[in-house]
Amino acid sequence: MDSDRPRAIDHLVLPIESLQTSRERLEALGFTVARQADHPFGTSNACVFLADGTYLEPLVIRDASLVGESVRGGNVFTGRDARFRGGRLEGLSAIVVSSTDAAADHERFLRAGISAGDMLGFSRQALTAEGAPVTASFQLTFADLGSDLFFLFSCQRINPLPADRSVLERHENGVVALREVLLHGAAPDDLVKRIETVTHAAGFSEADETAFTLANARIRLVAGAETASGADRAVKAAAVVFHVADLTVTELLLADNHLPYVRTPHRITVAPAPGQGVSFVFEE
Template sequence: MNLPTRTARPLDHLVLPVAELGRARRRLADLGFTVAEDARHPFGTENACVFLSDNTYLEPLAVASREECEAAALAGNAFIARDHAFRFRQGPEGLSAIVLGTPDAAADHIRYRSCGISGGEMLEFSRPMRLPDGREGLGSFRLAFAADLRAPDFFLFSCQRIRALPVDSALHNHENGVVGIAEVVLSEPNPTDFQYLLQEAVDEREVSAHSFGMDIQAGSAKLSVMNPAGMEAFYGRSVSATERGLRGRAVVFRVTDLEATRALFAQNDIEFAEMGGRLIVPEAPGQGVIFAFGV
C-alpha cells in the first residue's frame, strides 16, 4: 500500500498574547526589533507584528474590543475562543500558538479532522496593513486549527496566505541583527505524549527524541518540547514537573553578530544571561516568554 506523500509545513509565525500593544511595542523596540504599525482584525483583536527576513514573524496580539471578541467567540471563531481561554488560564501574556505555512488550509482541515486533532472550524479573513511610507495594503488568510484537549493553553494552526501582506523590506531590518527564528520551545513533563499532535500538525513523521525532550523540524525552524530538566539546562528556568500540557516557553532567534546584539542590550539596559553561547533574555512586560539570541 502506498502511503500518502508528506510535505512538512514550515513555521509561519507565532502568536504572542500581550496585555497592551503599546507596552509590547516599547519592549520589542528596546530589544532592537523593528515593529510594524498596529493593525486590527475584523473580530476584535489587534497586533503589531515583527517581520523577519526568513519569512516568519512574531504576532503580539492584544484585545482591541472585548465586545467584538466575545461576539466572535460565540459565533464559533476558534482563534478568538482559544485566545480568550489562554488569557483566562494563563494571564494576558505568553506564547499561545505556533502557526505553520500551508498552500492549502482546506486540505489541512480535512486531514486534522481525520486525525482527530481538529481545533475548530476553519477561519478566513482579511486585514489591512499600513506601510512605513504611509501606503496601505491588504492581507487575506485561511486558517485550519489543530489542538489537543490535554493541552488547553496551546494550539497550532496552518495559515494559507491567500493574499500575502505587502511587507516593506525596511521592516526586515532589525537593530539587534535578528534574521530569523531558529527554534520555538514548549515544555511538558513527558514531551512524547504530544508527539502525535505535532507530527500531524506539521505533517512530518521524523522526530528526534532525547533525554531532554523531543524536536521536530518545521522548515528552517525547530519545534522543541522540553521536560523540566531541559528547561533548566538550556534556559535556567524552573518549570513544574507535575503541571501537564504543552506550554509556550521560549523563542530562539538567529542573529548576524552576537557581539553587536550584546552591546545593544547593554546600551538599552536589557537584562540577560549567557548560556550555551546564546544570550537569554527572561520574560518581561510586553514579552511574555523567554527570548534567546544566537548565531
C-alpha cells in the same frame, strides 16, 4: 496541495496586555515593530517581521465586545486566545505553520481526530510600502494539543500582505531568523503524533526531549521537573530562540538599553517581561 515535506513556521502568536508596552519592550530589545493592524473580530497586532519570512505577532484585545461576540459565534482563534488569557496573562500561545491548502489541512485534522474547530477565513486592510491600501485575506485551520496554554494552526494566505518588508526586517539587535521554539510539557505518543500531523516533521526523541525539524526552524519539547512528575502535563511555550549575525552587537545593544540578560559563550538569554511574554534567546 501541500506535500508531505516538513512545513515552515509562518509566525508565532504572543498574547499581551498592551500593544504600547509590547512595542516599547520589543524596540528596547532591538526589534523593528510594524504599525498596528486590526482584525475584524476585535483583536489587534503590531508585528515583528524577520528576514527569513517568519514573524512575531504580539496580540491584544482591542474591542472586548467584538471578541466576545466572535467567541460565542465559534471563532476558534479568539476562543483559544480567551482560554489562554484565562490561565496566563501573557506568553506564546501558538505556532502557526504555512499552508497552501487550508481546507485540506482541516480535513486531515478531522480524520486524525485533532481538529480544534471550524476553519476561519477573514480579511483585513493593510498598506503597501508606498502607503496604498490593500486587502489581505487568510484561511486558518486549527489543531488541538490538549492544552489551554498552547495550540497549533496552519495559515493559507489567499491574498498575501504586501511583499516588500525590507525596512521592517532590519533589526538593531542583529536578528535575522527564527531558530527554535522551546516548549515545556510531557511528550506522550499522542501529543507527538498531533504535532507531527500539523508540521509534517517527524519527532526525534532523546532523553527528556523530543525535537521536530521544520523547513525553517525547530520545535523542541522538553519535559521539565513539573511535567516529569506528572503534576502539570499541559504543553506551554517557554522560549523563542533567534539567530543573530553577531552576538556582540546584540549584547552591546542590550547593555546600552540597560536590559538585564544572561550571557554564556554562545547565547544570550533575556527573561520574560511585560510585552515580551516568554524568554528570548539570541544565538549566532
